[in-house]
Amino acid sequence: MSRDPQQSKDFSQEDEAIARFREDLKQRFPLPTPTPAKNKRPAGKTLGLLLLALAAGVAWIDPAYRSEHFASQVGQRQALQLADGTHVLLDSNTQMTISWHLRSRQVELKAGQALFEVSPMVYRPFLVDAGVAVVRVVGTRFNVARQEHNVQVCVVEGKVTVRALATGSVAALEPGQQLQLHKGREARVSRVDVDDVTAWQQSRLVFESTPLEEVIDTLQRYHRQPIRLMDPGLARLPVSGVFDSARVDRLLALLPGILPLSVSTAADGSVRIDSPGKKK
Structure with missing residues (x-):
C-alpha cells in the first residue's frame, strides 16, 4: 500500500514527537554521578551499559506522544483512516479514543461498536481496551461492540487475542469466532456468521435466537431515549429476524x-418492556 503525502506528513510529525521525548527520557534516567574507583571501567563499556539501561526504560514506560478522540452521533456512521493506515468504521452512538505510543497503538472503545482493519506493524501492536477486556492484534480485521460491561469481539480476518481483565484469562480467536464477555460471567467463544455480525454497515440488525437483553443493548445504540427492561424474567427470551437499524421504533x-x-412509552419518552398485563 503506498502512503499518501498526508500520511508521510503525519509520520514526520510523529518522528518529531519521538525526538522530543529524548530529553524527557534523559530527565527520567539521568546519568549517575561519577565516583572515584580503583578499577575504572573503560568508557565504551560504561556508555554501552547506560544505553542499555535507557533502552530498557523506554521499553518499560512506552510513553504516549499524541491522542485523538472520535465520536459518532445516534443514527450516524463515521469512517476514519488513522495515521498508520488503519481503517476504522464507527457505528451509531460510538465513542473512541486512540493514543499513539512509542511501542504500541492503543484504543479505548468507551461505548458503541467499531469495525477495525488494522495496518500491520509487527513491533507496534494495536490494543483495544473495551472496559472488561483488552484485544491485542498486529494487523487484522475485527469487530468490537461494547455496551457498558458487555463486550463482543468477532474476527473477520487474521487472528486476535482477548484478555479478560477480571480473571486474566486469554482467548485466541480466528476468523468466524466471536467472544462474548459479560461482567460476572465466564467468557463464551462461539462460531458466527461474520456477515451477520458486520451487517450493521448496511443498517441491518441480524438476530438468531438472541436473548432479549442483548437485543435491547443493541437497539439502544440506535435509539435516543432509554429502553428499559422492567421484568428481568424476560431477559432470556429469544429474538430472531433481520431488522432495519433506522427503524428501531417499528421493531x-x-x-x-x-x-x-x-411495550409502552413513559412520560419521559423512555421505552418500557414488561410482562403482559402488568400495571404501568
Whole structure:
C-alpha cells in the first residue's frame, strides 16, 4: 500500500514527537554521578551499559506522544483512516479514543461498536481496551461492540487475542469466532456468521435466537431515549429476524406480537418492556 503525502506528513510529525521525548527520557534516567574507583571501567563499556539501561526504560514506560478522540452521533456512521493506515468504521452512538505510543497503538472503545482493519506493524501492536477486556492484534480485521460491561469481539480476518481483565484469562480467536464477555460471567467463544455480525454497515440488525437483553443493548445504540427492561424474567427470551437499524421504533412495536411481553412509552419518552398485563 503506498502512503499518501498526508500520511508521510503525519509520520514526520510523529518522528518529531519521538525526538522530543529524548530529553524527557534523559530527565527520567539521568546519568549517575561519577565516583572515584580503583578499577575504572573503560568508557565504551560504561556508555554501552547506560544505553542499555535507557533502552530498557523506554521499553518499560512506552510513553504516549499524541491522542485523538472520535465520536459518532445516534443514527450516524463515521469512517476514519488513522495515521498508520488503519481503517476504522464507527457505528451509531460510538465513542473512541486512540493514543499513539512509542511501542504500541492503543484504543479505548468507551461505548458503541467499531469495525477495525488494522495496518500491520509487527513491533507496534494495536490494543483495544473495551472496559472488561483488552484485544491485542498486529494487523487484522475485527469487530468490537461494547455496551457498558458487555463486550463482543468477532474476527473477520487474521487472528486476535482477548484478555479478560477480571480473571486474566486469554482467548485466541480466528476468523468466524466471536467472544462474548459479560461482567460476572465466564467468557463464551462461539462460531458466527461474520456477515451477520458486520451487517450493521448496511443498517441491518441480524438476530438468531438472541436473548432479549442483548437485543435491547443493541437497539439502544440506535435509539435516543432509554429502553428499559422492567421484568428481568424476560431477559432470556429469544429474538430472531433481520431488522432495519433506522427503524428501531417499528421493531419495538413488533415485539409484543412475537414474544409474551408488553411495550409502552413513559412520560419521559423512555421505552418500557414488561410482562403482559402488568400495571404501568
